[in-house]
Amino acid sequence: MKLLKRIYFSMQMLHRYHHTLASIVKNTPPLQQLYQISPVTLKKQGVAVLVLDFDGVLAADGASQPVEELHQWLHDCINIFGADNLFVLSNKPLVSRIQYFNQHYAGVRYITGVKKKPYPDGLHKIMALTGQASTSVMLVDDRLLTGVLAACIANVHVTYITKAYVCWSQRPIQEFFFMSLRFLEHHMLRWYGFWGASHRG
Numbered sequence: 001m002k003l004l005k006r007i008y009f010s011m012q013m014l015h016r017y018h019h020t021l022a023s024i025v026k027n028t029p030p031l032q033q034l035y036q037i038s039p040v041t042l043k044k045q046g047v048a049v050l051v052l053d054f055d056g057v058l059a060a061d062g063a064s065q066p067v068e069e070l071h072q073w074l075h076d077c078i079n080i081f082g083a084d085n086l087f088v089l090s091n092k093p094l095v096s097r098i099q100y101f102n103q104h105y106a107g108v109r110y111i112t113g114v115k116k117k118p119y120p121d122g123l124h125k126i127m128a129l130t131g132q133a134s135t136s137v138m139l140v141d142d143r144l145l146t147g148v149l150a151a152c153i154a155n156v157h158v159t160y161i162t163k164a165y166v167c168w169s170q171r172p173i174q175e176f177f178f179m180s181l182r183f184l185e186h187h188m189l190r191w192y193g194f195w196g197a198s199h200r201g
């Protein structure tokens, strides 16, 4: 029942924000990954609070820890933003992940006990915890109809990851499922973009 409600909410919000989402798709380079984004540049652009999705952004779906190549990037973020201003907002708040963060990235908070994205509740909780306005918050996410849509609803900045981490050898069925979802979302929004442009033009 919760899943159906969430799907219905997503469809309503997709209808409301499809122009914004289509413009994000149009303006995001293909194959964009987290390590290519400079924390220093984000800070200079006015981002005070950085919120990271986990699956696809920090590691392949279902992994319990971020990939090795992001460890230094995460420590750079802690130095630049402060651990208090760094959050993980995932629809899968696994205990193993929370423990890993507590052990290796002390002070970074993994948000739990909120309605899953695209509900904006997790982002609202982060704004309440930090006291920061939505315009100072950025979410990094690889899913248009969950994270990116939640960011649109909460009016926070968003970076869309177009090259998600995958691990075909460990979880081929799940990876195929999520790859198909990402493909459908991305191309549906591209179509929305073209449709919007042709009707405006």
Ligand SMILES: [Mg+2]
Residues within 6 Å of the ligand: 053, 054, 055, 056, 057, 141, 142, 143
């Ligand atoms: Mg994800």
